[in-house]
Amino acid sequence: xRAMPNSSRDKLILLFGLxxxxxxxxxxxxxxxPVAREIGLAEWQFGxxxxxxxxxxxxxxxxxxxxxxxxxxxxIYLVGLVGYAVGYAGLALGIQAGLWGWFAPLPxxxxxxxxxxxxxxxxxxxxPAATAYVADTTDEASxxxxxxxxxxxxGIGTIIGPAFxxxxxxxxxxxxxxxxxxxxxxxxxxxxxxxxxxxxxxDTTAAARMKFSDERVFPYLLGWFIVFMVFTGIQVVTPFxxxxxxxxxxxxxxxxxxxxALLSMGLVTLLIQIVVMQVWKLSxxxxxxxxxxxxxxxLFLLANAGSTTQMYLIYAAMGLAVALATPGLNAAASxxxxxxxxxxxxxxxxxxxxxxxxxxxALGGILYNIAESLPMLLGGGLVAILGVYFWFVTIxxxxx
Numbered sequence: 001x002r003a004m005p006n007s008s009r010d011k012l013i014l015l016f017g018l019x020x021x022x023x024x025x026x027x028x029x030x031x032x033x034p035v036a037r038e039i040g041l042a043e044w045q046f047g048x049x050x051x052x053x054x055x056x057x058x059x060x061x062x063x064x065x066x067x068x069x070x071x072x073x074x075x076i077y078l079v080g081l082v083g084y085a086v087g088y089a090g091l092a093l094g095i096q097a098g099l100w101g102w103f104a105p106l107p108x109x110x111x112x113x114x115x116x117x118x119x120x121x122x123x124x125x126x127x128p129a130a131t132a133y134v135a136d137t138t139d140e141a142s143x144x145x146x147x148x149x150x151x152x153x154x155g156i157g158t159i160i161g162p163a164f165x166x167x168x169x170x171x172x173x174x175x176x177x178x179x180x181x182x183x184x185x186x187x188x189x190x191x192x193x194x195x196x197x198x199x200x201x202x203d204t205t206a207a208a209r210m211k212f213s214d215e216r217v218f219p220y221l222l223g224w225f226i227v228f229m230v231f232t233g234i235q236v237v238t239p240f241x242x243x244x245x246x247x248x249x250x251x252x253x254x255x256x257x258x259x260x261a262l263l264s265m266g267l268v269t270l271l272i273q274i275v276v277m278q279v280w281k282l283s284x285x286x287x288x289x290x291x292x293x294x295x296x297x298x299l300f301l302l303a304n305a306g307s308t309t310q311m312y313l314i315y316a317a318m319g320l321a322v323a324l325a326t327p328g329l330n331a332a333a334s335x336x337x338x339x340x341x342x343x344x345x346x347x348x349x350x351x352x353x354x355x356x357x358x359x360x361x362a363l364g365g366i367l368y369n370i371a372e373s374l375p376m377l378l379g380g381g382l383v384a385i386l387g388v389y390f391w392f393v394t395i396x397x398x399x400x
Contacts, residue, residue: 010137010189013195014130015153017187022157023125024088024180026262027032027165032095033239034255035173039098040105043369047236047361049109049116051089057354065128067348068210072195073136073343077129078188083122085184092177099173120354127350128343135334135342136198140398144287145278147330151323152273156266166259200345210337210344212352215343219393220333221341221352223288227325229356230299230379233364236326237375245372246308257308268319273327285395287328293386295321299380303373335396380396 028050036046068076097103103111130150138146152313165176212221242248242257298317305311330349337345367374 018153019156023161026161043365047365050361051358053116053120054354054357057124060124061350062311062347064125069343073133080125087119089181092174128346131346132343141158144331148273148277148327151326216336226354228353229360232360233356236361236364237368243283264312266313266321269323272323284332288390291324296384303376
């Protein structure tokens with residue numbers, strides 16, 4: 001007998017692939033950030049490389065989201081996982097070549113840029129397919145809990161990624177990245193063999209189209225854009241902040257401090273999204289009206305952090321803010337549209353944070369060069385304004 005697509009097994013399979021993807025994102029900052037200067041990349045080049053794949057994700061996520069309506073959520077999800085494995089392995093090879101001195105800085109930059117673009121084009125399929133899958137397999141009352149599981153995968157990846165990287169880094173600077181690409185291939189195999197395609201609730205002969213400017217979902221797309229523009233801008237400058245403000249010297253030491261900061265954030269995110277939000281059904285309205293104000297306070301505190309211990313605590317608080325904001329944004333947008341538009345809105349929900357990540361890394365590096373605290377102060381002001389904005393937005397509630 002065919003298993004139901006909302007079974008615990010299918011959720012775990014989906015979560016495994018998303019966690020693997022989240023691990024790769026956290027390893028990118030923990031491993032790539034500290035070696036960027038070592039292989040001859042300037043801060044702006046590192047920022048451009050991080051942003052490049054996000055340009056591709058912005059363009060292709062809506063396409064993959066609509067494609068999941070006709071080709072199926074599972075098929076498009078598999079395309080994304082394969083693309084992630086191939087693109088991530090290519091990036092690792094490029095970084096390794098840079099450490100070996102095989103290329104001058106400019107050719108190396110172009111090689112890494114190509115790998116990031118391949119990664120972005122194909123991995124853009126992962127998030128919209130997964131988000132639409134959850135929308136297909138949850139009722140409205142449970143939509144926030146389902147989206148919390150999707151968001152939690154990033155938190156789990158953030159926890160596992162740094163520990164995974166620290167464990168394998170002794171074997172080579174980019175060995176953890178090779179291993180992460182291998183895990184993605186394992187996720188491909190498990191998904192292909194065991195994940196059940198959800199029952200379709202709409203006509204699959206045509207995919208609905210939706211614009212970023214659609215007034216039903218624009219506030220939540222704006223929220224994703226600002227959160228990740230600010231968040232990635234902070235992440236990019238964190239290794240430099242650790243070295244310049246706290247006096248931590250050496251690649252391994254900087255990597256270790258960055259790892260503990262991300263780990264503290266990931267643990268709190270995991271606790272909120274896997275435990276708290278699965279017990280209490282927090283409404284999108286509650287999540288959005290408080291999470292951004294918390295985020296603003298956290299960033300103002302980070303601007304004045306005086307020790308690595310304080311930074312760990314602040315990153316933990318940042319995990320709380322992100323844990324509340326991300327499922328709230330996804331659930332509100334999903335509830336705002338009909339069943340036939342879930343693939344289209346999922347594509348936009350994946351593109352919006354990537355759009356923010358185009359600007360965040362570059363802006364973070366530029367602002368940091370002006371003043372160490374400027375990325376945190378301006379980012380805190382921006383999310384504070386966003387938090388106030390959501391008190392004036394009509395946020396959809398689950399219907400009985």
